[in-house]
Amino acid sequence: MSGKGRLSDAVWTAFTEALRFIVVPLVLVDLVTSNYPQLSTAFMSEIGTFVMFFGGMIVASSTLEAIHRPGTYKRLLFGMCGLAFVGMWMFVIFGGGIAEFSYGPYFVRFDITKIVYIVLAGISLKALLVYMTFxxxxxxxxxRARKRRVDDAEKMRQQARNAKKMKAARAATTLSFERMSSAEFDVTADDDIGYTPSAYVKDLPTGMKICEVCGAQSPTKDYVCKNCGSWFPRDSVI
Structure with a gap:
């Protein structure tokens, strides 16, 4: 079942469980206490609060059980918790198995403890169903979890390969001295860079100047050599 299907199933479960364990029981309890005030149990004074509390726990556990996939430990945990709360809810509804009814001089005491225990034993059998489903x-x-881990690992490897390719592509497009045009250089012992003029330097056109680093010709108005990027002296800019 997809995530959307589990969500709709959880919403429907919350609605039906709220009707079964909160709304309808509260209506019935109100009718009984209103029409038969002589009936009393161990939890009768606060039975509405108990029904609300344990019913809310049942609704929450059942909803969380429905929203998780079968076969997960979370679904197993919430399923078992829901059964425990159902048992407590039933115990409160039956007043622990002891009920007393008085009418005038008459007094009747009902002891259905064994019946309550049988009902609780029947409810506990559902734990086998929850475990079998798990x-x-x-x-x-x-x-499914193994396939998800494999897919995640494959995605990470693919991302690493893509990152490596992008890095290699950036390195290939980075400018280097090897891709620049070569020129004649003379490096002296004191690390001064000197330029060996070529034959065409004697016939330097008007309005042009020579770069002292790479020997390329540039207009006299330029501040930077377009060939090697070195700066011209300030007095050479016209």
């Missing part, structure tokens, strides 16, 4: 779907869940 065990049956566990292998599929483990396989």
């Amino acid at each position: 065990s049956v779907n566990r292998r599929a869940e483990v396989e």
